[in-house]
Amino acid sequence: MKNHFNRRKFLQYSGMAGTAALLPGNAISKSEPLFPENEIGLSKFELETPSLCLDLDIMESNLKKVHENLQGTGIGVRPHTKTHKCPAIAKMQMDAGAIGICTAKLSESQVMLENGISEVLMTGVNISSSKIRKAMQLRKRHSGFIQAVDNKQNARDLQDAAKEAGIIADVVVDLDVIRRSGVPTGLPALELAQLVDQLSNLRFKGILAYDGGAQHIKGYQKRLERTVQTFEPVSATYESMIQSGLNVEIFSGAGTGTYNMMGDVPGFTDVQVGSYLFMDTQYMVIGSKGNENLYDDFDPSLTVLATVINNNHPNRLITDSGAKSLSINKPSGMVIGEPGFSYNAGSDEYGTVTFEKANRAYKTGDLLEIIVPHCDPVVNLYDRIYGIRKGKVESILPIMARGHSR
């Protein structure tokens, strides 16, 4: 597994990213911009707020750690890029040793495939005939695009569209583990896999079993127990497929909370980690194998910078960053350097910080740096991530698949 992530490579992507940043989501009018700016080289504290900032040293460390932590297990990494939606970051993940990436939606897959990522496994299903046709066009252009299926009618629809497009499409069967997506494990899954295998324009590639409900359970032991329980029927299904002669090349699942629990699952091939790159307060509280209170396998690299705009009331600060900048999940955002602060983004436009004790006095104009509650939906609010190195803007990463929920 290659692992030649380096700074030169990174700068190369950043350059690409910087150019692409001019394309989407940024133009605010047809007239010339009133305030053209070059933000590269600025201190992050000179950025206007709210700003989405990524500490590149920490992110690169997380990027390496996931591979280091899995060394010797034989398990690969297929990062889920729904977390960051940036082709530039997906490229870094590939260079760090990923075997491919995951995407959630068709439009997201297209952004990745059309921007230099050749191995894309879309974990969500396409149901409408228009999406299925587009997916097959995408597959025609990009041979590394793998699609998911979770019911027989859908398999037949994929077959028809693949035939129409004149291709043989790679397909994985998504297993139902949390009553969300997927085909029931056991016979229904086996039969669906066999159907895919028999359909002339589909190629059965393997199975998905992602237990989204396990990722945020507090306590390593509890997550492990849940995972063992989840994988009992999944493994039995896998065995039945092997026994029936199916070629289960891919057996993918697990996320940032369970990535290091899959070594004993026979046939399991790769983990779909996403949040490991950025971290957030939802993950920080789940605890790790060695630390019940803090999940310390990875470090928080993503923050939102907010400005204090009102300090009129004691034990309370108001910022310019509310639900439209931080989403509104629990637990509350964490203010760096102020463990006693509780950051609430309940207002659309305003953040409210309440505290018993502050480490210093805050005046209007002061900046707060916030570790967000849940990174995925927060990233989806912004058009760009500021890549920060040693406190300065090194790159601007365009979130090219932002808002691509189709």
Add this chain to the structure above:
Amino acid sequence: MKNHFNRRKFLQYSGMAGTAALLPGNAISKSEPLFPENEIGLSKFELETPSLCLDLDIMESNLKKVHENLQGTGIGVRPHTKTHKCPAIAKMQMDAGAIGICTAKLSESQVMLENGISEVLMTGVNISSSKIRKAMQLRKRHSGFIQAVDNKQNARDLQDAAKEAGIIADVVVDLDVIRRSGVPTGLPALELAQLVDQLSNLRFKGILAYDGGAQHIKGYQKRLERTVQTFEPVSATYESMIQSGLNVEIFSGAGTGTYNMMGDVPGFTDVQVGSYLFMDTQYMVIGSKGNENLYDDFDPSLTVLATVINNNHPNRLITDSGAKSLSINKPSGMVIGEPGFSYNAGSDEYGTVTFEKANRAYKTGDLLEIIVPHCDPVVNLYDRIYGIRKGKVESILPIMARGHSR
């Protein structure tokens, strides 16, 4: 007050909007689009999902109703465009009789001012020197741009920047009514207004008093009681300003939940309604003057279309529209035609519908149309709103200020 909103005008905007839609947020790659589409004229049920749809007949009715309901009160409408972020819709509001619009942020103000809206009151304050300088440049180009201030230092900073820009800037003083933004009512507010009035490059225009906490209180009577209580110190502050000889030309506040309660407040000039255009389940449950159970002053015009992608489990449907498409506020989304459905967007990518009883059987590929919990943050997730008339796409409205939270 002009009220000549009509269909011809609307089509004119839609045309503009359709063109502008090509600019921001939509380009997905540097290569030619794989799937160029003309969606105008499609049935809304042919749109790919998730889609943000606006019933134009209902929206136009809401647009008229707010003026009809305020007729004879002497109170004007200054809609808050943070709800829709579309210059095209702001134009409709102006043509329907609005005296101007509100914006929350500087970047949002810029989008509106640079796209044909001349009267813009920004209700949030600018604190950083870079934003203040930009705001003054914007004011230099657009004389109808009014800025807010809520502390003396900020007033002095605005003065310096206005002087530097060679302009006299219009300023309103924001009053603190819910411990969020604003200067305390009473003497601090009076003194701030007097300071603004004295500073040579600022022109005192009036006051803001928006009680965000009152809007969603259930029960008309309770909202009224809260509003009367809120406005006691606000009105006293207003009186002290009048007595001190200040020219309080603007006295603005109230939202969709309290817009019809301001008739008795002396000097009050205009309401900052936003959600009245779209409505959402948070507003629908507050009750109106004549209906304790349903807020029926306005009708829901905004929906998200979602596709059923899994129906494996009884009393449960999974859709393709989760937190990235519907935000995650309470109460849950309302599925049109299925009063017994509870729509939960707790997963980033998936919606989960649970029910005891459905009016029909649902198969994968079926569409659900959802009234969202809270319209503002949902609109901020999309790049475009589909304008629907009699079930067909009539226009595509670009959400040009989407993500403009700075």
